[in-house]
Amino acid sequence: MSQDRTTINPALLAKAPTPATVTVHSTADIQAAKAFGRVADDGTVFVKDGDTEREVGQFASADEKEALTFYARRYAELKGKIDLVRSRLNAGTLQPREMDEAVTSLRDEVKEPAVVGDIPALRQAVEELASLADAAKKALAQAREEAREQSIAARTAIAEEAEKLAASITKRTNWHDMGEQFQKLFEQWKATQRQTARLDQKTSDALWERFAAARRTFNHERSAWIDSREQARAASRAVKQALVKKAQELQNSTQWRETADKYAEIMAEWKKAGNAGREAEDALWTQLRAAVDTFYAARNASRDEFFGTLHANLEAKEALVARAEALLPVADVAAAKSARAALNAIQDEWDTIGDVPFADADRIEARMDAVDKQIKAVEDSEWSQSDPEADARKSSFTLQLEAQLAELDEKIAAAQAAGSDAEAARLQAERDAKAQWLDAVK
Template sequence: MADNTAITPENTSTPQEEHTADAEGQVAAATTPEAGQEQAAPGQTASTEDAQTQSTPVPAEPKPATAEAPAAPKPKAVPSPAALAHKAPHVKAAPAAPTYSQEEIDKAEAFGRVDEQGNVFVHEGDQERQVGQFPNADAKEALNLYARRYLDLKEKLNLFATRLRSPKIKAHEIDESIASLKEETSQPEAVGDLAALRTQLNQLAEQGQARKAELAQARKDAMAKAIKERTAIVEKAEELAASLGDSTNWRSTSDKFRSLFEQWQHHQRTTIRIDKADADALWKRFSSARTTFNQAHRKWAQQRDAQRSETKRIKEEIIAEADQIKDSTDWGPTSRQFNELMDRWKQAGRAGRQDDDALWARFRQAADVFFNARQADRDKTSVNERENLTKKEALVAKAEALLPVKDTKAAKQARQELARIQEEWDAIGFVPRDDVRRIEGRMDAVDRQIKAVEDAAWNQSDPEADARVSSFEQQLAAQLEDLDRRIAAEQDPAKKQELEAEKATKEQWMNAVR
């Protein structure tokens, strides 16, 4: 009978399925009826199918040792409707029975014979061995059955040869498969070229050893690569731990350590399992680097909190001082005090974003009270100064109307009137800073022209003045020439006006001394 449960190519998908298929093949071979153990039921014509499915053993004939028939399988528990609702049961399709060509069967049958009693023999070199008995059957049928058993064994060897090339095969699977195949091919109940079968098995055993060596080397290489990759992760962590200092960006470094830990976990899940000693040593180094970082980070955080507390205390003191002087109207000194407080604020450092924002709002509020009041006072002062400027411009125009002064009597009258104008001038107060020089320069020019006439009169009455008049006149003439050149070259109207006023004064002096 053909062994319908022999291994097929579908059984090579995983190592577990291969072992299952091997076991099923062994059980099928052990439970297949042998020649001499079956006969046709009374009243029926013996046929190949009937001989295989409806025979009974013949105790008179010797029979080779076979494996015990498997016990009846226990009934499986019926799943509940709820379980069926969650997951439908998966029914695995039975492997397809191998098909052999007539040529393969004929070649195998050439190594066996069947005698008149239905005994089946196989030729092994110069010897012959009985492999079974198939009475009341055609010799061709008997040989066909045992030839197929041989081809089934050969198919197992071929499948194992294919399995050897699989990248998923394990070393223990090779050993287990070779041991199983050696047992099956030692004294098989089959007809065929058993010597060639054993030779093929020996070759497969050698290939298996070579494959095991390849697997061992591949595992060694994979292990070395995995250790190198994980060591690189450890070294990066150690470099980070060694680089910690005052300038460390702790948030960025923390993110880098977190990324390295995720890389470690991913590497642990996706690569070959590293030997425990190496894995423990690497983890100890990685954990030590993380501990160094955590301790340094914790120490930095404690120092930062202490520094922020001190900064907060200093800024609270600055705010208290600002609150004390914010209502002051002593604008100059208080402005300098606020500038000093601002410098101390900047030097104090940071107290944390939330606290800094709240503290700055309080300090800014006190500063705004003072500076807004100072600006309001400046605005008021500016209005008054512009009013004062209008008044002084009227006075200087009145003073300029006293000119020219031609003689001593006119100079005396002009001096008296200018004195009254000066009293009013002093009582008016300040004018805008940008107009001070201009407005006072015009008043000074009037005073100089009157004084020039007065000085000239005094010099005429002085006996010694005659000797100095000529020299003074020469100086005035040179100065007037210089003023003419400067006035012609000057582009600024305000400066040009000042030069013209100075020229007018010196001309008055020149007239006085002539």
């Protein structure tokens, strides 16, 4: 007798719960399964298993219908297990290990099952499941290999991009931008680890080492650049500190031109010294500017004072020349002598006054000279009136003055047309003087 032979108490059958995994089959399915069994007079249940018949159990104190129905339901449950595994295979929810375990378990269950039904059909169904499982495992293995290749390709691309970045490093590399690029590649690497197939340790380590080596190259080169930059900044700081000290020593100098030239040299050296680092650069520049501003503020104040003095002198000389011009015209020799005495006193005051602005110097001097020449012309007329030769010279001098006045008129017009007001004023003063000479000679 088979080890799967069972003895069933009919009283318990009605109370037995239906297993949760059992597929409910139709009455027609149960009836079809019962056709493969029979019940002996003593209650022993037999099933036709291919070309043989074997005992599957004994159903005591029950009629044939109940006994066959019980074992037919067990057949249906076993068939339901096979159907369930098939549906999970088709859905792709089983892993290769689970497939193997399911096929092995079902093969054991259909060897000599204590059921009534088409047992060879169950065995065939299990073998079909085995074939399906083999195909599914191959497909899964192929998919995994493809996923693995994709994962390798994705990580290789990241490693190659990192190596390309490392190889592109030069003295002009923007380290901040390249650092961000490496960080972006690292984030891509982590995303690839999460989103693509897991690789074996050896392959994963090899690809990671390529990426890590490129990043180490970047970090090494950036560190070297930082060290070099710090050395350059330290040298720049030393130079600029010396320049600040030199500028501070000059800030109270009153040698305006010489010191201004020295400050120009300091600024030129400052530009050549390079960058000392933002914090040090700002602090040193503030100190340098303070010294330079101190010097130039003092120079500007001195210049303002100097030009103020020049303008005050000009006002004083303008007043004196106005007094001198008020002496004119001189009618005769006696008047000339009186005018000469007054002019000498004015000229004495004139000599005590300092310089005037350069642009006004020639103009103001020409006005004073014109007064002197007119008085002198009258003084010289006393002896020239009784001298025939003097008359001739007088006529010649008159012609020269008239020619010079005509020439001066042309020059004045040209200066005014050119917008040179200072030159026009100077020429006009000269013309006025010569016009007065002409009047005196006539």
